[in-house]
Amino acid sequence: MLKIHFAPHSRAGRIVWLLEELGLEYAVNRMDFHPKDLKSEEHRERHPLGRVPVLEDGDVSLFESGAIVEYVMARHGDGGLKPAVSAIEFPEYLQWFHYCEGMMMPPMNTVVVHTRILPPERRDEVVLGQAQRLLSKAVVPVNAALEGRDYLIGNFSAADIMLGHSLYMANKLGQVSDEMVNVKNYVERIAARPAFETAINL
Numbered sequence: 001m002l003k004i005h006f007a008p009h010s011r012a013g014r015i016v017w018l019l020e021e022l023g024l025e026y027a028v029n030r031m032d033f034h035p036k037d038l039k040s041e042e043h044r045e046r047h048p049l050g051r052v053p054v055l056e057d058g059d060v061s062l063f064e065s066g067a068i069v070e071y072v073m074a075r076h077g078d079g080g081l082k083p084a085v086s087a088i089e090f091p092e093y094l095q096w097f098h099y100c101e102g103m104m105m106p107p108m109n110t111v112v113v114h115t116r117i118l119p120p121e122r123r124d125e126v127v128l129g130q131a132q133r134l135l136s137k138a139v140v141p142v143n144a145a146l147e148g149r150d151y152l153i154g155n156f157s158a159a160d161i162m163l164g165h166s167l168y169m170a171n172k173l174g175q176v177s178d179e180m181v182n183v184k185n186y187v188e189r190i191a192a193r194p195a196f197e198t199a200i201n202l
């Protein structure tokens, strides 16, 4: 059976969300989002940097959320949640799928580090401000793409699992301005999906 190594409020939520959307059975190793679990020798054997998510599938052990999403869809997804290579939506699907870790998450990581993870005396307002500006800019094209659409490429896809999860988190962190109306509505739409609710409340 598939096994997901998980910590709450992390990218591991993407994988649980995906597994729920696909109706797959899975087991969860729920760890605390804390060095005592993530940096343990046991977990470092699964992920050299002591991070989540990690997926196990028989002899396969895999990290990187985007790679895990692709892997699960390819080996267990039965063609769901991804447009065909020949479909008109396919290039856009790839673009938003990768925009998540490529453009949204780098500034978001910095925002999280300088608002929550570092002790107050080590937080840097200049670095934080720079990351917040970058993150705000990264949201603008997504807001434009969502004009007249419920999901990023029209129908719900794995690109929404990647980027939608990040936008939900960015919104929770207060980093999505009220002007980004399409993104605000999108985040609500995503949060109402039963599979997402299961993942976010795990």
Ligand SMILES: N[C@@H](CCC(=O)N[C@@H](CS)C(=O)NCC(=O)O)C(=O)O
Binding pocket: 009, 010, 011, 012, 038, 050, 051, 052, 053, 063, 064, 065, 066, 101
């Ligand atoms: N690009 C990786 C990022 C993995 C990552 O940084 N995960 C975070 C949680 S969202 C983590 O485990 N952080 C723990 C730490 O930095 O100690 C992915 O998409 O899986």
